[in-house]
Amino acid sequence: MLSVDTTQLLKGVLDLAVLAVLRDDDGYGYDILRRLRTAGLTEIGDASVYGTLRRLFAAGYLTTYVVPSEEGPHRKYYALNPAGRTQLKQGGDVWRGFASTMNTLLRESA
Amino acid sequence: MNVEIAQYAAQVGAALSDLPEQARNDLLEDLPAHLAEVAAEIEAEGGGATLTERLGPPSAYAAELRATLGHTGGPSRPAAWAGRAVSRVRARWGRLDRRLGPVIGYERLGEFLALLRPAWWVVRGWLVAMLVAQLWRDGDGLGLLPRFEGSTVLGLLVLIAFVVGSIWLGRRTTAAPPARRRTRVALGAATAVVVVFGLGLWVAADDRLMGSFWQESTPTSWVSDPYNQVNDIFVLGPDGQIIQGARLVDQDGSPVVLGYCAQRFGWEGPGGGGRGWEWRVVYPSCPDLSAPQLPWVAVSPAPLPWETPSPSVAPAPSPSPSGAVLPSPSPSASAGPAPTR
Structure with missing residues (x-):
């Protein structure tokens, strides 16, 4: 039985999605989650974003800095570093190739 | 918060x-x-x-x-190690599989082994029947057919039942392996027991076949044991009279058990073969075996074959039945004219 749901598809491209929303502006955890949801990935959970950020950071694609906040806790901001930008570009190319292949396939089968 | x-x-x-x-x-x-x-x-x-x-x-x-993290069931270190070990063994088997298959004309060795599966089911049924018969019985040797209460017919029926059951189980587990892990583990353990029993059975059968073959075909076995045909022992005093209730001991003081009757007596003695039976072996040991007809027994004190009788020993009318005449430790004196090995 074939089941395609967004969660399954998202798993493969979550790294790329997080890198993409950080391309223009740095962001902190909850902010990044909000950007992804606003962009249309409504099913994404906080743990997914947090885990992905930690992993991308550990892999050396992100830098972090802490911004003190007047009211409430400090916010940890994530920013793309050059390695992250390279990764985003390469991942984007792979994705576009893959997406166009899938589009062709689906158009033929429709 | x-x-x-x-x-x-x-x-x-x-x-x-x-x-x-x-x-x-x-x-x-x-x-x-x-x-x-x-x-x-x-x-x-x-x-x-x-x-x-x-x-x-x-x-x-x-x-x-x-x-x-990119993988769901995050394995712990030992589990990861075990996983790697398993995949190494799998890879090695895969290579062997492909290399050995062509030698016997198959693409893979596993392909041929899969064909042997029903044969294993039959053997497995037979082994389980043998194992059950073995646990059931008490005493008596082990044949190649299961026997229950000495009945071959009953054994055959049980054998057929187990073989059919094994084939049924084999077909079932091949079609759909048991879903529950506990069932699979139990099946594997049972298979291991059956395989070990089978190996033991095979060794025992091989041993026995080799043994009888050796005995029947090599006359040296008869030559090397001069006591093979001894049924009973009669101990004679210097007077030529049979000493009743005599005991034979070797140089260590252990009783010498010779002859069919003595050995049987020993095994059936009280205490089921414990220490108690040893000194109950007295000669002559066969109750109904008549004394050998020797020209010099009880007729006249003829000179014994192995020594000249001492003149001081007169033929006593009633030889002391037991105690006084413990034979000398030298085995040659106890068994009559001792053949040399």
């Missing part, structure tokens, strides 16, 4: 306790700070009361975190 955050983070950490330490620390290091951030945002949005209401239960959060 801070207590709630700490609790939530701790529960998430507990759910991830099987992860390798490094990966786990990377994930959890920043979690309380992140949760505090989230809590503040939720509050600013005027949202729900607790973290659990907004983020779901800690176990679900942990599962989602785990998914971002």
Whole structure:
């Protein structure tokens, strides 16, 4: 039985999605989650974003800095570093190739 | 709120306790700070009361975190090691499989072994029947057919039942391996027991066949044991009279058990073959075996073959039955004209 749901598809491209929303502006955890949801990935959970950020950071694609906040806790901001930008570009190319292949396939089968 | 955050983070950490330490620390290091951030945002949005209401239960959060690692069941170190070992063995078997298959004309060796599966089912049924018969019986040797209460017919029926059952089980487990892990483990253990029993049976049968073959075909075995045909022992005193109830001992003081009657007596003695029976062996030991007709027994004190009788020993009318005439430790004196080995 074939089941395609967004969660399954998202798993493969979550790294790329997080890198993409950080391309223009740095962001902190909850902010990044909000950007992804606003962009249309409504099913994404906080743990997914947090885990992905930690992993991308550990892999050396992100830098972090802490911004003190007047009211409430400090916010940890994530920013793309050059390695992250390279990764985003390469991942984007792979994705576009893959997406166009899938589009062709689906158009033929429709 | 801070207590709630700490609790939530701790529960998430507990759910991830099987992860390798490094990966786990990377994930959890920043979690309380992140949760505090989230809590503040939720509050600013005027949202729900607790973290659990907004983020779901800690176990679900942990599962989602785990998914971002790129693999679901994060294996612990020993499990990972075992996994690698298994895949190494698999890879080696795969190479062997492909290399040995063509030697016997198959693409893979496993292909041929799969064909032998029904043969194994039959052998397995036979082995289980033998094992059951073996556990059932008491005494008596082991044949190649199971026997129950000495009945071959009953044994055959049981054999057929077990073989049919084994084939049925084989077909079933091949078509659909048992889903429950416990069942699979139990089946594997039972198979191991049957295989070990089969090997034991094979060795025992081989041993016995080799033994009888050797005895029948090599006359030296008869030559090498001059006592093979001794049925009973008659001990004679210097007067040529048979000494009743005589005992034979070797140089260590252990009784010499010779002859069919003596050995049988020994095994059937009280205490079931314990120490008690040893000194009950007296000669002559066959109750109904008549004394050998020798020209010089009880007729006249003829000179014994191995020594000249001492003149001082007169033929006594009634030889003392037991005690006084313990034979000398030298075995040659006890068994009459001793053949040399």
